Amino acid sequence: MKRPPFVVLVPVKSPALGKSRLQVPDHLRPGLAAAFARDTVAAARRTPGVAEVVVVTADPEVTAHARRHGLATEPDAHGLNGSLVAAARSTRLRHPDGLPVALCADLPCLRPADLAAALDEGGADGSWFVADADGHGTTTYAAPYDAFAPQFGVESRAVHLAAGALEVTGDLATLRRDVDDEHALAAALRLGVGAFTADAVALLP
Ligand SMILES: Nc1nc2c(ncn2[C@@H]2O[C@H](COP(=O)(O)OP(=O)(O)OP(=O)(O)O)[C@@H](O)[C@H]2O)c(=O)[nH]1
Numbered sequence: 001m002k003r004p005p006f007v008v009l010v011p012v013k014s015p016a017l018g019k020s021r022l023q024v025p026d027h028l029r030p031g032l033a034a035a036f037a038r039d040t041v042a043a044a045r046r047t048p049g050v051a052e053v054v055v056v057t058a059d060p061e062v063t064a065h066a067r068r069h070g071l072a073t074e075p076d077a078h079g080l081n082g083s084l085v086a087a088a089r090s091t092r093l094r095h096p097d098g099l100p101v102a103l104c105a106d107l108p109c110l111r112p113a114d115l116a117a118a119l120d121e122g123g124a125d126g127s128w129f130v131a132d133a134d135g136h137g138t139t140t141y142a143a144p145y146d147a148f149a150p151q152f153g154v155e156s157r158a159v160h161l162a163a164g165a166l167e168v169t170g171d172l173a174t175l176r177r178d179v180d181d182e183h184a185l186a187a188a189l190r191l192g193v194g195a196f197t198a199d200a201v202a203l204l205p
Pocket residue numbers: 010011012013014017018019020021022056057058076079080083103104105106178180
């Protein structure tokens with residue numbers, strides 16, 4: 001089946017504010033949050049079928065870093081879901097035949113093969129999502145531009161299901177393993193994290 005170019009939108013909360021539930025020394029948390037995002041973006045960029053990765057953020061340093069590395073960026077003026085919708089609208093101008101895919105930035109063990117498998121299974125015909133490893137949240141949401149309405153937040157798996165999105169099944173372990181706390185970080189380390197996260201974790205006591 002012919003696939004559209006996938007446009008991956010990665011929302012990145014300011015690392016100074018993000019990953020607040022992760023119990024690590026305060027001065028090391030921003031570095032870990034930034035490393036998770038960099039590993040997530042690096043894996044998405046290497047994924048077959050991904051035409052562009054766009055970082056959606058309000059943080060000037062994240063924006064500058066992303067641009068230095070050749071990534072498109074979109075501002076965050078409307079919070080997580082609203083900014084993703086706005087970013088999809090802008091992206092549509094560059095990729096009118098594309099499919100926007102929102103991908104959380106806290107997937108430090110993401111492997112391109114898992115994202116590619118999800119894109120393959122989800123396809124381009126309707127909205128779909130991938131639940132997180134705990135089964136309550138969502139790591140990935142996609143829909144055609146006119147239907148693109150991510151609802152990340154509390155119990156987002158149930159919310160996406162109730163909205164009629166298809167749940168992509170399959171193991172997809174590295175795409176589901178978001179890292180909110182230290183237990184999740186340990187699980188991600190067992191799966192194998194990317195180089196940025198490995199370096200940041202090496203600084204932990
Ligand atoms: N652009 C943008 N991204 C956000 C915002 N809130 C969360 N995110 C991103 O959305 C994804 C999922 O968010 P969470 O898992 O709650 O991450 P978090 O907000 O850093 O973590 P906590 O501080 O523990 O809630 C991560 O990629 C975050 O960076 C926001 O207001 N704007």
